[in-house]
Amino acid sequence: MLERLIYIALLLIMPPLLLGIINRTKARFAGRTGQPLFQLYYDLAKLMRKGLVLSNTTTWVFIAGPVVTLVTVVLAGLLVPAGPFASPISFTGDLILFAYLFGLARFFTTAAALDTGSAFEGMGSAREVTFACLSEPAMFFALLVLAKVSGTLTLSEMLHGPAGGFPASAVAPLVFIAIGLFVVLLAETCRIPVDDPNTHLELTMIHEVMVLDHSGPLLGVILYAASLKMFVLGAVLLHVIVPIQTGMAWADWALFVIEMGALAVAIGVVESVMARLQMRHVPYLLVAAMLLCGFGFILVVR
Amino acid sequence: MSFDSPNLATLINGRDILLDSIPMLSLDVLADTMVAAVAAGQRVASMFAVSTEDAQQAAEMYVILADDHQSRLFGARARIEGGEFASLTPRCPQVQLFEREMAEQFGLKPLGHPWFKPVRYRRSWTGRDAWDRPADQAILPGVGDFYSIQGDEVHEVAVGPVHAGVIEPGHFRFQCHGEQVFHLEIALGYQHRGVEEALIGGPTKRSMHYAETLAGDTTIAHGTSYCQVLEALGGCQKSARAQSLRGIALELERLANHVGDLGALANDVGFLPTSSYCGRIRGDFLNMTALLCGSRFGRGMIRPGGVGFDVDDARLTELLHRLDTAEKETASAVNLLWDTPSVMARFEATGPLPRQVAIELGIVGPAARASGLARDARHDLPSGIFHFAHLPVSTFDAGDVFARAYVRWLEIQQSIEFIREQCRAMPSGAAQVAVGELAPNSLAIAINEGWRGEVCHVAITDGNARFARYKVVDPSFHNWSALAYVLRNQQISDFPLCNKSFNLSYCGHDL
Numbered sequence A: 001m002l003e004r005l006i007y008i009a010l011l012l013i014m015p016p017l018l019l020g021i022i023n024r025t026k027a028r029f030a031g032r033t034g035q036p037l038f039q040l041y042y043d044l045a046k047l048m049r050k051g052l053v054l055s056n057t058t059t060w061v062f063i064a065g066p067v068v069t070l071v072t073v074v075l076a077g078l079l080v081p082a083g084p085f086a087s088p089i090s091f092t093g094d095l096i097l098f099a100y101l102f103g104l105a106r107f108f109t110t111a112a113a114l115d116t117g118s119a120f121e122g123m124g125s126a127r128e129v130t131f132a133c134l135s136e137p138a139m140f141f142a143l144l145v146l147a148k149v150s151g152t153l154t155l156s157e158m159l160h161g162p163a164g165g166f167p168a169s170a171v172a173p174l175v176f177i178a179i180g181l182f183v184v185l186l187a188e189t190c191r192i193p194v195d196d197p198n199t200h201l202e203l204t205m206i207h208e209v210m211v212l213d214h215s216g217p218l219l220g221v222i223l224y225a226a227s228l229k230m231f232v233l234g235a236v237l238l239h240v241i242v243p244i245q246t247g248m249a250w251a252d253w254a255l256f257v258i259e260m261g262a263l264a265v266a267i268g269v270v271e272s273v274m275a276r277l278q279m280r281h282v283p284y285l286l287v288a289a290m291l292l293c294g295f296g297f298i299l300v301v302r
Numbered sequence B: 001m002s003f004d005s006p007n008l009a010t011l012i013n014g015r016d017i018l019l020d021s022i023p024m025l026s027l028d029v030l031a032d033t034m035v036a037a038v039a040a041g042q043r044v045a046s047m048f049a050v051s052t053e054d055a056q057q058a059a060e061m062y063v064i065l066a067d068d069h070q071s072r073l074f075g076a077r078a079r080i081e082g083g084e085f086a087s088l089t090p091r092c093p094q095v096q097l098f099e100r101e102m103a104e105q106f107g108l109k110p111l112g113h114p115w116f117k118p119v120r121y122r123r124s125w126t127g128r129d130a131w132d133r134p135a136d137q138a139i140l141p142g143v144g145d146f147y148s149i150q151g152d153e154v155h156e157v158a159v160g161p162v163h164a165g166v167i168e169p170g171h172f173r174f175q176c177h178g179e180q181v182f183h184l185e186i187a188l189g190y191q192h193r194g195v196e197e198a199l200i201g202g203p204t205k206r207s208m209h210y211a212e213t214l215a216g217d218t219t220i221a222h223g224t225s226y227c228q229v230l231e232a233l234g235g236c237q238k239s240a241r242a243q244s245l246r247g248i249a250l251e252l253e254r255l256a257n258h259v260g261d262l263g264a265l266a267n268d269v270g271f272l273p274t275s276s277y278c279g280r281i282r283g284d285f286l287n288m289t290a291l292l293c294g295s296r297f298g299r300g301m302i303r304p305g306g307v308g309f310d311v312d313d314a315r316l317t318e319l320l321h322r323l324d325t326a327e328k329e330t331a332s333a334v335n336l337l338w339d340t341p342s343v344m345a346r347f348e349a350t351g352p353l354p355r356q357v358a359i360e361l362g363i364v365g366p367a368a369r370a371s372g373l374a375r376d377a378r379h380d381l382p383s384g385i386f387h388f389a390h391l392p393v394s395t396f397d398a399g400d401v402f403a404r405a406y407v408r409w410l411e412i413q414q415s416i417e418f419i420r421e422q423c424r425a426m427p428s429g430a431a432q433v434a435v436g437e438l439a440p441n442s443l444a445i446a447i448n449e450g451w452r453g454e455v456c457h458v459a460i461t462d463g464n465a466r467f468a469r470y471k472v473v474d475p476s477f478h479n480w481s482a483l484a485y486v487l488r489n490q491q492i493s494d495f496p497l498c499n500k501s502f503n504l505s506y507c508g509h510d511l
Helices: A002-013 A015-029 A039-049 A060-079 A094-115 A119-150 A155-160 A168-188 A216-241 A249-273 A279-301 B027-039 B093-106 B195-199 B207-212 B216-234 B240-268 B272-293 B313-339 B341-347 B355-361 B365-370 B401-424 B475-486 B492-502 B506-510
Strands: B009-011 B015-018 B043-051 B058-067 B072-081 B084-086 B109-111 B154-159 B171-177 B180-187 B442-449 B454-461 B467-473
Touching (some): A002 A015, A002 A060, A002 A216, A015 A039, A015 A216, A015 A249, A094 A119, A119 A155, A119 B154, A216 A249, A249 B272, B027 B072, B058 B442, B058 B454, B093 B109, B093 B355, B093 B475, B180 B492, B195 B467, B207 B216, B216 B240, B240 B401, B272 B313, B313 B341, B355 B475, B454 B475, B467 B475, B475 B492, B475 B506
Antiparallel strands (some): B058 B072, B171 B180, B454 B467
C-alpha cells in the first residue's frame, strides 16, 4: 500500500521537475543560467489562478480535450510500475489499454484543436496524427518484444522481466527497442529533433500549435499532462535501459528518481547538440524507430 | 556588356545634377530604353513619380538605372498625361512594385499591370484614385482579394498581421496542398508612417530624424544616404576622418545584424548554442556602436557634413580590443553551424532563389550575392570611404538558406577586417563641416550598401531649393518578392527559416 502511495505521489508531483531539468541542461549548453528548476510548478500555479478565454465557435469538445488528456495519461501512469515495485493497477492485456489510452488522449487533443476551426490548429492536428501513425506501431513492437521475452501480457510483469532478469538472448532486441522507445519518447513529448517546444512560430509547430487557443487553467492542464506523459513514457523506457534493483526499498526509490533525472538530462543533451529535423524528414526517423522495434521483435520470435 | 544610350543622363553616386540635364523622353521611348538597359544587365534602382504644377493633369516619372558592372548610374524621365501609362511590368518584372507604388501615391493607372493591387493601402497624394474607390470607403491594409487556388485538398493559411513573436506586422497568405506551398502572397502597409510625404518641403530640423528611423535596424545606412544627398546638393566636402567614421559605423551595423541573423537562423532550426551565443555577441557589436555615439543603433552618429561624434585614441583602442574578442567568439559560435550536420540538413536546398530569377526580380544585398550576383554598392557604386578602401564582394552560388547564411559569415569577416584597418589608420580632420545652401532645381542621388542591401535616396529640389520630392528605396522593397518566390514548392514549416534568411524590414518597405 505504501509503495502505491509513494508511486502515485511521485507520478503526480515529479513530472514538472523533468522539464526544469531539461531546460537547465539546455541552458548550460547555451552558456546561460537558465530558468529555475521548479519553473513549471510556478507556471502551473500561475495558470490555475488565471481566467479562461473561450471562443464563441468552440463546443464542449474544446474543454474536454485537455481534461480527457490528463485523465488518460494519469490512468496510463497507474499501469506502469516504477523500478522494482508493482504498478497500482495491473491485469492481463493491460498493455493494449496502455497504448490506447495515449490514442484516446491524442484523439481528444486533435478534436479540441479542430474544434477551434483555426487553420494552424488543423495543420498541427494533421501533423500530430500522421506522426502518431508511425510512433504507435513502434511502441507496439516494443511492447510485443517485452511480452515475448517475459512470457506475459501484463505490463507490470513485462517491464520487470522474467524472474532472474532478462535472458542474455534478449539483450540485442532490448537494445533495439530501447533506441526505438527513446525516439518515440522524443516524438510523443514534442522534443527536438521532432518538434521544438520553445518555438513561437505557429507554422513549424506540431503539438504546441494545437493548444494555441487554450488559456488559463486549461493550458495549465495541458502543460501538466504533457510533463506526465514524459514521466510515464520515461518510466517504461527506464525498465528497458537500466533493469537494476538494489533490493532495498528506499534505495530503489532513490535510484528511480535519479534515473528519471538522468533521462531528463539525456533529453536536454540531445536537444542541445542537434537541430530540429525538417518536417518531411520526421517520418524517416519514426519509421527507423519502428523498424528497429520490429527487427527486435523478429529476433525474439525467430 | 555595356549599354549607353543618348536617352539616359549619367548620374554619379553622391552628386547632384540639374534637372534640365536629365532628358525628358516620351513614355514609349523611356519604356523601350529601360527594357534595353535591363536586357543589357542594368537594374532599376528607383522609379517614382513627381508632381507637376498641375498635379491633376500630369505627373513626371523618374527612373534610376544602375549598371553594377560598369559602376555607373543613369537617369531619365517622362511626362505622364491624363493619369494613365502603359505598364512595363510584363516586359520588365522588377518594376511591378514601383508601378503599383506610383499608382497608389499619384493615382496613375499602369494599364496592363498583371497584379494591380495597392502597396501600402493608403489614399493617394493627389486625390485621384487609381482603383476608383469612393472617397468615403475606408482603405485597410490586407483587405481585398488574394491570389487563390481552387481544388480538392487545397487549403489557405493566413498568418499575421499579428505574429506570435515580437516582430513587425505583415500579412502572409499561403495557398497550400498539405504541407506544400503553391503560392505565397504578402500584404504589407501596416507600418506606413508617411515619411516620404513628410520630407517634402524639407529639409527641416526633423528630416534627419525621419531618415534615421526609416528602418530602425538600418539607421546608419539610411542616415548616411540622407546626409550624402544633402551634402551633394549643398556642395559640401567632408573630411576623410568623417568618412572613415561613417564607414566604421556602417560596418558595425552590418556586423550586429548579420551576427543576429545567424543566431536567429540557428534558433529557427532549434539549434541552441549558436542561437544564444550570437544573440549575446550581437549585443556586443551594438555596444561598439554605442561606444562611438552613445546609441546602440547609431542614432546621432551620422550628421549632415560629417559625423555627430568624433573619436579619441582611447576609444579606438577600446573598439579594437572589443573587436578582437568579438571576432573570436563569433567565429566559434558560427563555425558550429557549418560543423553540425543536422543544421546543414535544414539550411541546404531550402528556399533556393535561382540566379536568373534574382536578376529578373532585381534582388539586392546578401540575398542577391547568395544567388551568385556580384552586386555590392560598396564595390560597384562606391561612395565616401569605400572609394579608398576596397572590400571584396562575397558571393555564393547555391541561392538557398545556407548560401544566404554563409554570405553573411563571409561579410562578417570582411567587415571586421575593414573596421580594424580604418581604426589603425584613422585620418585627421574635422568631424563635421557646414553644409552650404542647397542647389535649386536639382536631383541628388545617394546609394549605400546597408546590411540588408542597397539603400537608395533620391532628392529633387524645387526653385526655392526645398525638397519637391524625396524618394527612398529600402532593400526590402526589392526583396520581398524574392521571399514570396522562394516559398513555391517548399514546405510551409520552412517558411520561418526562409523568412529569417532574408530578414526583410516591414517599416523599410512601408515607409
